Amino acid sequence: MTFPPSPSLPDESDARALLRSMLLIRRFEEKCAELYTQEKIRGFLHLYIGEEAVAAGSLPVLQPQDSVVATYREHGQALVRGVPATTIMAEMYGKQEGCARGRGGSMHIFDAETRFFGGNAIVAGGLPLAVGLALAARMQGEDRVTACYFGDGAVAEGEFHEAMNLAALWDLPVLFCCENNLYAMGTAVTIAHAETDLALRATSYGIPAWAVDGMDVLAVAAATRRAVQSVRAGGGPHFLEFRTYRFRPHSMFDPELYRSKEEVAEWKKRDPIPLLAARMREAGMLDDEGMEALESEVADEVDEAVTFAEEGSWEPVEELTRFVYSETEEVS
């Protein structure tokens, strides 16, 4: 598919912030992969590498009062939203200093401070929640947009269609962010969807929707600004299909039998980080020194996160059954 020409570069500090966000996700997750092989991180680990432009371009458009609902591949969203890298890493270690006290791990990042509502590991399970959060905002008369991230796989779920219909029917302030990375685990969109134009599926509910080059962080940011502005102005739900690609396997257990090395290599040519860096260099906003400085800043942040997680503590087993029910005093 051909996309409209990429938007022009923003000013230097904004461009640098976008690059830094993407780089932080990339380096943070590379460290996660390493820590996984060292068995510091266990369970499922789904890396976002390759898709960084989506989180980095879209999330900064939101305001602090807005809400975010994400999937099990949500480290990128959490980092850009402002959940501290330290508490995310501690969460992955399963330490009680983690943003969910270690109870959730990699797939379940939650953070009340930044209104980050998870971390949902049931595909499409977060969409109805986003509808409800938006309904609450509307009923309370609050200026709050709910951004809901999900993958192409979710579009095949019944909950997707129920959520689309409800959001459109009730005219709710939701931004649906579909991260179409072409595979639901190992199932290509072409063998899972009768209609592979996913934005078109949303338009059938009367929801304004368009496809965006998800490898171009500037395109992502521009499309999100336009959509969020309209949602905030009372334009009802909007839908963005970010066409993107996951460079790494689905999870650490995936032998990648379903796609060719050539295909992956082809997509890596559109790696969002070098793509932006090259444009910044061309515009004289970035040189080797600048890039090194950025790398070093990001490395420090990742190191700090790892140290924080390493120094974290294990929740005593005696606390196992906490948080099944609230600990606030109940009315009897």
Add this chain to the structure above:
Amino acid sequence: MKTTYREAVREAIREAMDRDDRVFLMDEDVGHYGGCYAVSKGLLEEFGPERIRDTPLSESGFVGAGIGAALGGMRPIVEVMTVNFSLLALDQIVNNAATLLHMSGGAFNVPVVIRMATGGGRQVAAQHSRSLDGWYAHIPGLRILTPATLEDARGMLWTALEDPDPVILFEHVLLYNMEGELADDAGPVPIDRAAVRREGSDVSLITFGIGVVKALQAAEGLAEEGISAEVLDLRTLRPLDDDAIVETVRRTHRAVVVDEGWRSGGISAEISARITEGAFYELDAPVARVCGVEVPTPYPEHLERAALPQVEDILEAARALISGKDGTL
């Protein structure tokens, strides 16, 4: 005042809507239709379509939206027309409502109340007659209530709404028409204890929901035969009131558990196990169970009757325990 179970539930909803702006009701047909069981009749006119919200047939969607709205600061009452349809919303109830507090390490609680009509006995066949209260009671993170009296129909909802965590109320379809006297000042009731509905000394009939009505009738019949039966209304299936269960068995030394749900893996099995754990040496006879026959509920009246626990079944089970026909000394 004279009222019905249906009116008591409606009054509870009305009171909640009056007391708290964050409360709203949503389900299929709660508004314009007036509620499948006429529970919400008239509320649309009173509170308007924002707060008495008709939904499309999207159980997973609107139950999930209720959970999301609860996360967003509202106090939704999500009705699911019948428990049968709640199977379409299991992902939201189990994976989200029951789980988010724990999985978020206490960051996000889910103060949603879900009401469902439950049970059989109306000749509407298998897909409209399920009793899955015990299933839901299996899930940590949920609180399961089974109002069986007018007082509980009137009073449990507000207490449930004040609970910071998800609460499911099961209203048995055969109870909606139940008539009786309710105090004019009836209001919120506690939801964490079982209640002895009739005191007795020979046998305990332990049950909930429609079982309470049937057990009370059975106790009446047993009294005529000189058998003194105690009826324990569990009221809450999660958490179970272990103390009340053990206490009643201590008084009577015999227990019959009555559950419209199936016997295998059902809540009756759990109750029986708790009696064994907590009052084994108090027992004069093995715990007996009167449960739904293990068959999808059939349509014809005579077969449906045979499939569901009836008063005669309870009588028979109690008599057998007393006379030792169950094989005990």
